[in-house]
Amino acid sequence: MTVKVRFFARFRELLGTDILAEEAGLTIADLVKGIAKTKKEGYDAIFDEHGMFREFVIVMKNGKRVETPDAAKVVVADGDEIAIFPPVAGG
Amino acid sequence: MIRVQTEDVDIGALIAAAKTSGTGAVVVFDGIVRDDGIVEMELEAYEEVATAGMEKIAAAATKQFGLLHVDIVHRIGRLRIGENILIIVVSAGHRPEAYAGSRFIIEEIKRSVPIWKKELTTDGGRWVAGEHGHGAGKPS
Numbered sequence: 719m720t721v722k723v724r725f726f727a728r729f730r731e732l733l734g735t736d737i738l739a740e741e742a743g744l745t746i747a748d749l750v751k752g753i754a755k756t757k758k759e760g761y762d763a764i765f766d767e768h769g770m771f772r773e774f775v776i777v778m779k780n781g782k783r784v785e786t787p788d789a790a791k792v793v794v795a796d797g798d799e800i801a802i803f804p805p806v807a808g809g
Numbered sequence: 810m811i812r813v814q815t816e817d818v819d820i821g822a823l824i825a826a827a828k829t830s831g832t833g834a835v836v837v838f839d840g841i842v843r844d845d846g847i848v849e850m851e852l853e854a855y856e857e858v859a860t861a862g863m864e865k866i867a868a869a870a871t872k873q874f875g876l877l878h879v880d881i882v883h884r885i886g887r888l889r890i891g892e893n894i895l896i897i898v899v900s901a902g903h904r905p906e907a908y909a910g911s912r913f914i915i916e917e918i919k920r921s922v923p924i925w926k927k928e929l930t931t932d933g934g935r936w937v938a939g940e941h942g943h944g945a946g947k948p949s
Contacts, residue, residue, distance in 0.1 A: 801923075
């Protein structure tokens with residue numbers, strides 16, 4: 719089983735992107751935590767002191783927004799693409 | 810044409826293509842890199858989602874304002890001061906719809922399309938804060 723995790727903007731600079739994870743049965747939150755904890759600054763940018771996604775962090779699964787509280791419940795499946803990014807600033 | 814791309818675009822050609830049958834007004838929005846004491850600007854997108862989001866916005870604007878033609882080109886990569894960032898060309902039968910449709914599109918892009926800007930300065934760089942706390946639309 720393979721899930722791709724994509725970080726964008728500041729989160730990408732801190733943690734890299736297009737990271738392939740193979741561990742099965744994880745929630746989105748646990749999957750992202752496992753990757754982010756390799757670099758404290760990256761982890762702290764995304765998660766608060768209680769291990770919850772920070773209020774402004776945006777989570778997507780296969781291009782669709784997932785509310786951050788739900789990301790602690792939704793289990794990833796083979797082929798999923800998870801995206802984590804800060805508020806958008808285009809235009 | 811709805812695109813996220815590195816290349817610039819020929820705005821004159823877009824205007825010509827927007828003059829479809831029934832057109833009485835064409836409105837062009839051209840967002841450019843402002844000289845805010847920066848060296849360059851770097852833009853990054855979640856490309857597939859950004860393109861799909863802009864297609865959805867164009868369809869919504871077409872329906873809501875009766876637009877006849879919509880082009881949206883959002884550039885990414887490194888851009889110098891004065892370069893085009895975002896070009897929106899819309900046509901409609903009359904100016905109120907064309908202006909309103911153009912305004913709707915730019916505001917929706919700023920609110921929801923996953924694109925980010927980093928201002929590059931002589932001493933490093935800073936990510937531009939989003940105007941909207943959440944962005945990327947509502948959960949679906």
